[in-house]
Every structure is written in structure tokens, then in C-alpha cells.
Amino acid sequence: MVGKAVAKNNSFHIAIDVGSTSIKGALLDLETRSFTTVRSVPFPTPRDRLPSTRVEIEPEDVVVAVSDLIRQLSGGGVGDGHVWICGQMGGVVLADSHGNALSPYYSWRDQRTVEVGPTGLTWMQMLREAWPENVWSRLGRELQPGSTSTLLYWLKQHEMLPSKAIPCSIADFVVARLAHQAPAMHVTYAIGLLDLHQVEIYHDALQCIGLGDVAWGKLVRGLEPIAQTQINETNYEFHGCFGDHQTALWGAGLERDELSINVSTGSQVSQRTSSFEPGPYQSRLFFGGDWLNTVTHLPAGRALNALLHLCTELNSADGADLSEAWKNIAEKMAAISATDVIADINFYASPLGTSGSFSNLTLENLTVGHLFLAACVAMAENYRVVANRLARKESFRSIVLSGGLAQSLPRLADFIRDRFAMPLREVNGEDTLLGLLKLAHHFSAPSSTCS
Known part of the structure; x- marks a missing residue:
């Protein structure tokens, strides 16, 4: 997955991460291997008045937000721009061959596929039964309520999948829309769609679930530009779109003898390997010719x-400013040495359950500090359980902790250290933007290696 290395004078580079909570961007300095002028805008809010299981976003709102961010970051840039882009994984937008939207963005947070269908099973269960174990294994065992394949199956069953529609991620849609072309798909983004033995779209598996006639965009394996466009009379080339999970771990510098715990809107435990090794976990393509074994969601x-x-519902109704909420929560947690509250925070379908709870509550511990401390304890315990499923203990010698939420809640790192008797390396800063910086530097520096 390495593109041809090209160095251009009179050009500048921008990184864009189309995240679930926010869309972040930065101006890259490839000579000093650093980034500056970091900007962030909220990811557009879902449509109103939908059932609680639905999460749909207007895709054009995302295009506008990304375009504005590119304009902000391009001030003072000389020559042509290179945009390195990654984005949230799962979910789907349907587009035509000119990059126009044929559907809303059905988010990876959408839960419609866990509703019960006509057979008495959920839609996701019906899909899973259509795939023999060997087929599912070749797909990397990717199957979540908001997976691209799962949502496409639901749309097909409800006659909401136009015959010429091209499925794509939200970041790929943004690029296609700006360039007025059919969307492409990078192999790090095409989770649950590839035959991982061949690294090609797994048409036979898709045929099993009624998606055999779906049109797919070009599959991208390298770092070369996938699209060109002009914004405010500046020419841009787009690179990507890469999976934000892999990009974050690339930025964190994950090595093969380390176990990654990435904590953000979603969370994953992952291990880097030199080859495709199917097991009771998901498998994804990584950079540098390597793979990831991972448990996500x-x-x-x-x-x-x-x-x-x-906790803030009533204050929110009164228009209270909640911008300092996470800082206040961290302070309240820091004031407590331990808690006897027991938490299960599986409030939605996840690998560890479908419903959550708090127990052992008393008048003394029914506070924000105790509730969030218990939630962090539960998260740390989840990581220990999943690590045992993912990898033999002797196959990793240290922990890499990354992600914005891990930085916001320092006590979480303490609880993770308590459960893993090995060194823990914390990655501070914007790991996805750092990952994009590393990819851009490799592409522009012929002597560097993408490893």
C-alpha cells in the first residue's frame, strides 16, 4: 500500500480527519515533520424526528464543512494543495458516478439493523446466517449494526438501494462530490467488503446477501492522488481516504510487539501483525504491508x-454552557481515590453486550465523580477481557494508549495500568493528523519508508 514517491515544489499539504464528533484539519510542514494551524468544526448533527435507532446526516452538510476547513487552512499556502484525508469507518452514503448524493449518510452509529425482521431474527442476524464461517473469516469477521454491508443489506431488503448507486464512506463521498466524479475506496477503508486473501471486493460474499449487482468504486491500494478539484481558484489533489482507525495507530507509531488501546467516540483494542491471521476478532489492512487484529465498537x-x-439534561434545557463539562468531570474523578459503584456501560450493541447498568448505588456515591469513575473502571476491565481474546499475552510487551478521550480522562490510564503488568506509552496530541503527516512525508520523500 505504498504510492509512488513524488516531491513537488510550490505546493502545500493539508490533513483532514472526518471524525464522528468533529472534523479536524491541520496545515502540514513536511520538512520539520510537524503540523500547525489546527482547526476543528463540529460534525453535522443528525436529522431530526427520526426513530431512536436511526442516525442519518445530510451528506452535503459534511461537504460544506470540509470545504470551509480546507479554505481556512489554505490561507498563505503557495502553489497547489495536497489534501490527505481519513474518516470514520462504517456507515454508508449512496452516490452516482458524478459524486451526487442519492441518500443521506447512514452513520455507523445507526442501529436499525438490530430491529427484528419478518423471520423473528434481527436484520443483522439474518445477514450473518447467510455467510458460512469460512466466508465471514475471509471478510475479516467485520459485522456491526452500522457496518457498510449491514446497512446495504437493510436498504436492499427495504427496496431503498437504487440500481446504479455506488456505496461509499462519508469521507470518500466528500472527495467525490468536490471532484464531481465516482467515489473510490481505499483498502484500509473497505472493511467487511474485501476478500482479505485476495484484497479484492468479495463479490461472492455480497451475492449471498443480495448485493451481487451493486456497483463499487475503484479500489485504491497506495498513497497516490485519487481526485483533483479546484476550490477558490486553488488546485487540490486528494490522497486517501484512509480508515481513521489505521491512520490513528500509524500516527501513534504502533509496533508489532505492542498492544494498542485507542479511546475516542468509539474504542478499539488492536495488535499489528505481519500477515493476515484470522481469529476470534476482526482483521484489517494496515500500512507498511502489515495487518491489524482488532476488536472494535x-x-x-x-x-x-x-x-x-x-447528568446535564435539565441544565441543557436552560441553555447552560457545557463546554467545560469534561474538564469538570476529570476534576471530580481526581478527587475520589476509589468507588464501590459497579458500572456496565454497554448502552448499545457492542462485542460485550447490548445493555448497561449501574449498581451498588447509595446516597453517598450517587455523584458525577463516582459514576464516571465507575465507567472508566468498566472500560479498563473491558480492555483486559478483549486483550485476552485478541492476542496471547507473550505476543505483546507494552501498551500504547491513544485517542482524545484517554487524554481527557487521565484516571483511565491508571486503571488500565492496574490491569496490565507492563509498560504503558501514552500518545498525546492528534494521532490521526500525525498519521496523515507521516503518510504525506513518505509520499513526498523518495528515501523514506512507509513502515
Whole structure:
């Protein structure tokens, strides 16, 4: 997955991460291997008045937000621009061959596929039964309520999948829309769609679930530009779009003898390997010719945000400013040495459950500090359980902790250290932007290696 190395004078480089909570960007300095002028805008809010299981976003709103961010970051840039882009994984937008939207963005947070269908099973269960174990294994065992394949299956069953529609990620749609072309798909982004033995779209598996006639965009394996466009009379080339999970771990400098715990809106535990090694976990393509064994969709920021909204619901109705909420929560947690509250924060379908709870509550411990401390203890315990499933203990010698939420809640690192008797390396800063910086530097420096 390495593109041809090209060095251009009179050009500048921008990194864009189309995240679930925010869209972040930075101006890259390839000579000093650093980034400056970091900007962030909120990811557009979902449509109103939908059932609670639906999460749909207007894709054009995302295009506008990314375009504005590119304009902001391009001030003072000389020559042509290179945009390095990664984005949230899963979910789907349907587009035509000119980059126009044929559907809303069905988010990876959408839960419609866990509703019960006509057979008495959920839609996701019906899909899973259509795949023999060997087929599912070749797909990397990727199957979540908001997976691209799962949502496409639901759309097909409900006659909402136009015959010429091209499925794509939200970041790939943004690029296609700006360039007025059919969307492409990088192999790090095409999770649950590839035959990982061949690294090609797994048409036979898709045929099993009624998606055999779906049109797919060009599959991209390298770092070369995938699109060109002009914004405010400046020419841009787009590189990507890469999976934000892999990009974050690339930025964190994950090595093969390390176990990654990435904590953000979603959370994953991952191990880097030199080859495709199927097992009781998901498998994904990484950079540098390597792979990731991973367990994703572990409860983290999304679950804690639900708890935060509960704790602040009345104040929010009064228009209170909640911008300092996470800082206040961290302070309240720091003031408590331990808690006897027991938490299960699987408030949505995850690998560890479908419902959550708090127990052992008393008048003394029914506080924000105790509730969030218990939630962090539960997260750390989840990581220990998943690590045992993912890898033999002797196959990793240290922990890499990354992600914005891990930085916001320092006590979480303490609880993780308690459960893993080995060194823990914390990655501070914007790991996805750092990952994009590393990819851009490799592409522009012929002597560097993408490893």
C-alpha cells in the first residue's frame, strides 16, 4: 500500500480527519515533520424526528464543512494543495458516478439493523446466517449494526438501494462530490467488503446477501492522488481516504510487539501483525504491508456522552454552557481515590453486550465523580477481557494508549495500568493528523519508508 514517491515544489499539504464528533484539519510542514494551524468544526448533527435507532446526516452538510476547513487552512499556502484525508469507518452514503448524493449518510452509529425482521431474527442476524464461517473469516469477521454491508443489506431488503448507486464512506463521498466524479475506496477503508486473501471486493460474499449487482468504486491500494478539484481558484489533489482507525495507530507509531488501546467516540483494542491471521476478532489492512487484529465498537466516548447528557439534561434545557463539562468531570474523578459503584456501560450493541447498568448505588456515591469513575473502571476491565481474546499475552510487551478521550480522562490510564503488568506509552496530541503527516512525508520523500 505504498504510492509512488513524488516531491513537488510550490505546493502545500493539508490533513483532514472526518471524525464522528468533529472534523479536524491541520496545515502540514513536511520538512520539520510537524503540523500547525489546527482547526476543528463540529460534525453535522443528525436529522431530526427520526426513530431512536436511526442516525442519518445530510451528506452535503459534511461537504460544506470540509470545504470551509480546507479554505481556512489554505490561507498563505503557495502553489497547489495536497489534501490527505481519513474518516470514520462504517456507515454508508449512496452516490452516482458524478459524486451526487442519492441518500443521506447512514452513520455507523445507526442501529436499525438490530430491529427484528419478518423471520423473528434481527436484520443483522439474518445477514450473518447467510455467510458460512469460512466466508465471514475471509471478510475479516467485520459485522456491526452500522457496518457498510449491514446497512446495504437493510436498504436492499427495504427496496431503498437504487440500481446504479455506488456505496461509499462519508469521507470518500466528500472527495467525490468536490471532484464531481465516482467515489473510490481505499483498502484500509473497505472493511467487511474485501476478500482479505485476495484484497479484492468479495463479490461472492455480497451475492449471498443480495448485493451481487451493486456497483463499487475503484479500489485504491497506495498513497497516490485519487481526485483533483479546484476550490477558490486553488488546485487540490486528494490522497486517501484512509480508515481513521489505521491512520490513528500509524500516527501513534504502533509496533508489532505492542498492544494498542485507542479511546475516542468509539474504542478499539488492536495488535499489528505481519500477515493476515484470522481469529476470534476482526482483521484489517494496515500500512507498511502489515495487518491489524482488532476488536472494535467497544463502549467509550459514545457511551460516556450518553451519561453526560443524562447528568446535564435539565441544565441543557436552560441553555447552560457545557463546554467545560469534561474538564469538570476529570476534576471530580481526581478527587475520589476509589468507588464501590459497579458500572456496565454497554448502552448499545457492542462485542460485550447490548445493555448497561449501574449498581451498588447509595446516597453517598450517587455523584458525577463516582459514576464516571465507575465507567472508566468498566472500560479498563473491558480492555483486559478483549486483550485476552485478541492476542496471547507473550505476543505483546507494552501498551500504547491513544485517542482524545484517554487524554481527557487521565484516571483511565491508571486503571488500565492496574490491569496490565507492563509498560504503558501514552500518545498525546492528534494521532490521526500525525498519521496523515507521516503518510504525506513518505509520499513526498523518495528515501523514506512507509513502515
